[in-house]
Amino acid sequence: MKPNLFQYSVLTVGVVAAMGITTANAATPTGGTSGSFNVNNKATASYTVAGNTTVQTAESNVVTVNVSETGSFSLISTVVDANPNDDFGRDRAINAQAVSTVDFTHTLANAGNINDTYTVNIANATGDDFDYNLGSSVIKYQKVDASGANTGGLVTIANGGTIALAPGEKALITVTAQADTKRVADANGILTVTAQSAYLKSKPSNSAVTTYTATNTDNALTKTPLYAITKSAITNLGNSNLDLNSTTAYVDYTITVKNEGNIAGTAISISDDLPSGLVAIASTEANYVAPTVTASNGSAAGTAVISNANKTITVAGQNIKVGETITVTFRAEKATGATATSSFVNYAVVRDNTKDDATANTPDIIDRSDNGTNPGGPTESTYEDPAKPLVGKDDNTNATVNTTNQTRAIAITPGANKEIALVTPNTINDVTNSYTYTITNNGTDVIEAAGTGNNANAVKLSIKPTATQDGGIIDNPNISIARVYVDANNNGKFDTGEIELTGVNGIYDLNAATPFVTGSTTTRKGLAPGESVKIGVQVASTGKGSNDPNSTTDNVNNIGDFETLTVAVQPNGAVSGTAAPTSTAGNPLSTTSTTTLQGINLKKYQIAANCDANPTVTAAAWSTGNVTANADQCVFYKLEAKNTFMDVAKIVNNLVVSDTLDSKLTYQTNSFSASPTATTQTLGQSIQVTFASIAANTTANVVFAAKPSQTGTN
Template identity: 45%
Template structure:
């Protein structure tokens, strides 16, 4: 929120100094107010987590009481971009098609004690947004509408009485197509006539918000793969029972859900889908990840086409289609290789026709003309397709490597070392020894969802030879190469069928837990890492099996420390107070009354073994502006003991012996507001 400045001409130098403010950082315009000062407060904490002796730290949000009367206005952005109430409507969705419109919402508030008129202007458009715009507003008093909704031109005015607000909706229209993630923006400014007449500078009479729209569209990463009945890419046309299992995965890597998507696989010459009642028949399946609901896959009467119609694919979710095909006796396969492609179509602009067309073969599929809204100029762009694993060779050893984890997910402290994951790599093939020599099979350990404060210890990937789940002296530490870790180094003479090797990976964390606006809070931040087995090529003439992978997620947990405040007459009943973490001004915020503080410390771990011990919460009061009332109290949400407290001016120190997982400890106390920030009581 862009706020106006204090009017220094009506404040004495002593008042400005007592408030620790300058005209460049005050919150509102203030007129004819004496003896004003502010109270600023925050809390800190230290603690340890079970099985971890490293001291953890937490910092609360900062709370402010301005003991003053104010007059001001504000313009705040309120689209739901995760930061409602700031000066930025960020990443508001707009369709990629030309002529699409987008609404930006704002609230203009007269927080002063005089009526005022505000001029609304737009400026600095980028990427032709807005090509045109309309401005509508509705005046309100509290939640009650005043009059009817009105429309003004750009540069028009809105008049508000004290305490009134105006809900603004600015509708902007674009004039060109764009690719996913294309950002466009412009500013909206409200200029106060009252402050202009008072001779305020440009910065002191204006409030400015930025409206930012991001192009939203589904984009689909299509992966097509095939495996024959021999568990490889060899399709024996002389075998009447030979078949091919096809898998199509369609992931929506866009920034909006896909709806009513059509997925098609047209089989090439030489193949036909196996239908009900025929040998080796398995029903085609459609599996949806996450919360998407799978539709049915349909085989055409000729067996030459498989379709999924009306399929919704939510963001970052995947639809997997599998079906089985056999030799087409009416049109036998010719040549060495058989390749076919999957096609995805979506009605992105909602006009009733498929305007997004994406083939798993991209340019190699000459049967379609693609339109994907993908930014193919970007490195590792979203929506990249792969059809490389869908080609079968027309012509029995089998190859099959699996990887599993004994623990997929862990909750760990914000600062921790040597959190160990164990993975088992097994040869499930027949008649072939895997990794019998170097450079035949590698595996990688990489983050798929990366976090800067969570680190995979790549220098300590080891063989857990004694199967105790941790690294011990003498166990083999593997060497990382540009291809990953060589399975031969781990398995020595290789893995015969049904043999396995256990691989250990350690993860370290270095997070922080601050709820202060200027701080960083890494609680609940996580990193997902995948261990992927990468066969490098054929062994004894049998092609490499598909890469296989398993993922584990590390989530940082700790104490979330939050602070709230209320102002009322001293010795008030705590149950009657209205707690807030926002600044408090005017009203009961006056000398002689008390500021009540509530601090909550939540153990965010969900694993019952992660008990927080020795939690010390320290609150430094801003004396002599406020003086501790010696009324400390505490409670917990579970069975742990409440905190005990000591006070040595200006520090109040509260100690919880323990906090169980998911348990919250709360402390309460108050401090009396002094006269003009001094030790003189009224």
């Protein structure tokens, strides 16, 4: 810290003359910067003369003296900044517990030549991580003289109290600041300490606060150990399965505790209480291996003690440096009478009283290897920084022991076949272009899709095209997957808030479709036995519907084209020693769905006949090819618009059929007919007919006639 040094100087030049009793009267200095002021005085006398009782008076001449005063003081923090290059002077460490205190020390010195009084204030700064309880904080000082010897005893003053110092005296100030709330590691609390000179403040030239106030900034950084506990278990089978039918089965546990905080942990306790299904193997039993304790960075390793009828393993009084790892190993076996319904879940627990190293029995940190703790008890997470979720992160996922009563079976419901319009954009989100598949865990004692990536307990979901109308081609370019999602409300379409899955080359991770672990927003729990998830697949299309092979814009007719999707559940490998399930009739792992493009298939037919009446012809007589007409005949046309959808719900609405006659043809009045009845029609050289709706698998027909001119010019 740099000292704040303020000085107000009055230079004295003058002569003091005394006649009788003299009195100094302060006068306001002129200009406010020179600091000099004059002291004017004169002598007076009173007397009586013998024979005369009247009191007589006399005055001397006035004499003037220039008085020189120097007002100067400093307030200096006596703590060395350990990190001079950072934004804060992190001078002191403070425990993370509530009601923790930290001492900040300062020296207030009167470097002037006059007696002065200083008002001392403490205040919380803004922009830091926590505040101090100013009402519970304490300010004490000890005066020392110029030689450094104490003068008087230790004095306590309130916030805003005063300290009077003679020239050359100093006050050694200790501010004991208290933070009432619990804090995370590395939280920085800033306290400002100010001293205000009463003498300098009184000078008119010193109207600004900065000219009579000195300020120090004190910082305290929250120091606490943070324990990252990882526990793992492996049975004699080389996995997590414990064979309850074997008398020689055992479980080897490994506990690692790493201090990821910013201060060493001292006299901590590491313990493990075994559940009802397990006991530690005693030294007199088969398969006994002595528990071990090792330290990675030079701390003395404690001793693992097995007690409480072989149900508790404890390492007491263990020290652990910052960044150091303590590793504990022990072996357990099934308890007498243990069955598959017994508990085989246990946790490593670290207990630490960060203020009192004498015992860990009254801890302010209780940290369990699954980030859990006893309800209502203290927990390490109180001191963890939410912005650093990986610091002090615990992991008990590999410590679970399962019995061998495991079966695996995953089933997917049969797929459905759907018809969609030739053009179905990605933006169309409807039950008509979405498929829903239910995937269910029908196994026992195995959580499916709990892992991700290439983990053995990961389950993939393959959604890929496998067939089209063209043999040997499996992917229809006009049919695509718009999105894959979790149909949480089972309404057959994607809704806001539902999970949209992302895949690579048609492979999706089923874990991403499962709910989060309770209390987590990052870890998904997979599918427990009996649980299911509904997967939605929305499709889109870009087909065309032209029957004109010579069209320059649309010479393809995709009506009737299809694509078959195969949706397959793909377990990655064995889970806890139980092999991946295979597809069976009762629990199929795959299904198919076929998407077919449908719409209006428009065809135009013609026939040459006499003009006097609409001809009655068989369907076979209408031709899509060339016909020959005599000069006195008419050409009768039939426009056939068929709704090719087979799904009765796929009604075509507002069908408009149009035709424009060649200039060499003349429309024949009264030749028009439509089936079903048209809602509107415009007739003549340009014909436009509107049908309100056409049911699935039905056809709308328009018939009219035109007469060609004999000259070809009409």
